Amino acid sequence: MSDFLPTTTTDGALLPSRLARRTRRELERREAQAVVARRADALRVDRIAETASRAQGAVAYLSTLELVHAQGAHNPLTEARLRQITDTAALGLSKVVLDAGS
Numbered sequence: 001m002s003d004f005l006p007t008t009t010t011d012g013a014l015l016p017s018r019l020a021r022r023t024r025r026e027l028e029r030r031e032a033q034a035v036v037a038r039r040a041d042a043l044r045v046d047r048i049a050e051t052a053s054r055a056q057g058a059v060a061y062l063s064t065l066e067l068v069h070a071q072g073a074h075n076p077l078t079e080a081r082l083r084q085i086t087d088t089a090a091l092g093l094s095k096v097v098l099d100a101g102s
Contacts, residue, residue, distance in 0.1 A: 044101065047100050047101075048097065048100045048101045050100075051096060051097050051100035052097045052100075055093040055094070055096060055097050058089075058093055059089075059090045059093060062086045062089050062090065063086060065086075066082045066083060066085075066086040069082050070082050070083075
């Protein structure tokens with residue numbers, strides 16, 4: 001029960017109780033954990049955004065190459081094959097973006 005009662009110094013000033021000190025330390029610890037968690041989340045968001053941006057650029061580049069090669073080819077099978085290669089590469093890049101979020 002004495003943990004709940006403040007104690008005084010010889011000059012009559014109040015000192016925080018043991019319970020108050022423990023409570024303050026616990027609140028400070030939890031706040032520090034929350035700050036660390038928010039920073040980790042922000043870093044994760046940045047990593048995903050950067051990875052997604054690079055993957056989008058790569059897909060746009062591959063799509064442009066596909067179009068250029070398909071226009072130059074006079075074989076109907078070439079267009080389907082080029083599309084398959086580009087789609088497979090885009091799926092691989094999607095997995096990289098997903099992995100960045102893990």
